[in-house]
Amino acid sequence: MPISTPLTARLGIQHPILSAPMDVIAGARLTSAVSAAGGFGILGGGYGDRAWLEQETAKLANTPDPFGIGFITWSLGKQPALLDIALEADPRAIMLSFGDPIPFASRIKASGALLICQVQTEDMARQALDAGADILIAQGTEAGGHGASRTTIDIVPAIVDLAAGRVPVAAAGGIGDGRGLAAMMMLGASGVLLGTRFYASEECDGPEEAKKRICAASSGNSVRGIIFDLSRNNVWPAPFTGRCLINDHARRWMGREVELMQNAQAVAADYAAARAAGNFDIAAVIAGEAVGLIHDIAPAGEIVDRIVTEAEQILGGRRNSVAA
Secondary structure, three states: OOOOOHHHHHHOOOOOEEEOOOOOOOOHHHHHHHHHOOOEEEEEEEOOOHHHHHHHHHHOOOOOOOEEEEEEHHHHOOOOOHHHHHHHOOOOEEEEEOOOOHHHHHHHHHHOOEEEEEEOOHHHHHHHHHOOOOEEEEEOOOOOEEEOOOOHHHHHHHHHHHHOOOOOEEEEOOOOOHHHHHHHHHOOOOEEEEOHHHHOEOOOOOOHHHHHHHHHOOOOOEEEEOHHHHHOOOOOOOOOEEEEEOOHHHHHHOOOHHHHHHOHHHHHHHHHHHHHHOOOOOOOOOOOHHHHHOOOOEOHHHHHHHHHHHHHHHHOOOOOOOOO
């Protein structure tokens, strides 16, 4: 049974589940699969690879289901023309994360697309609302990839209260099953945005070895910091750091970040070689704290169905855990 919320109504979708715009690996296959299942797939525009964006948006040209396209805001500022390519694909929404949305908001709104803004603090949420955001994503530190320090259970109700019903709020960070969706709805969220769970899907364009490592990882096997950004010469602006699985490279440099910076050139060369070779003992698997809840690489549509079914049963009082 569909779970109807202000988020599903605003996006015109059946289920309150959004897939995160994971840079490059959230391609057209994953986007269309999530949307076809009744969720809302978001293409991962990320840092802005023009050729990739043109290729993947072309694949979405005939999709009958609503979808979105997401960008890293501060990086989009370096290539603002990429927004025009995205808008030409006629997305239902553009999602902006990690930076001031105001320079892009008017173009997005004028196109008829909705503006989704991911935020990590109340000040960021106020800035997004001032820009005309139609939907807010409250992201907790448990999320994979880049984020800040507030926990999901802290930031979600804070942003829900700040929004005060003006716009729907979705939760992100550490959510991997129907219990997470149900819990976030109890905190006032209208839905969830999931990254790591959809990384471990058949349609995600990420490396198979990375997906297997996500499935094998246990709770507590991820770390937030700047090691993998330093290692690839791509340091982000404050207050954002990155969460990935703990591997040999992370163990080597945790607590030794200054030394890493002093050896940045050599480390970056080794790291780039490891990424090219698919050596995830060194290269990062970007994943969040939901890894302990993920045990299989499943079709994206099946993931949506599982989460919705479990959440609906929990909210209806017919079960209270994954097993009961």
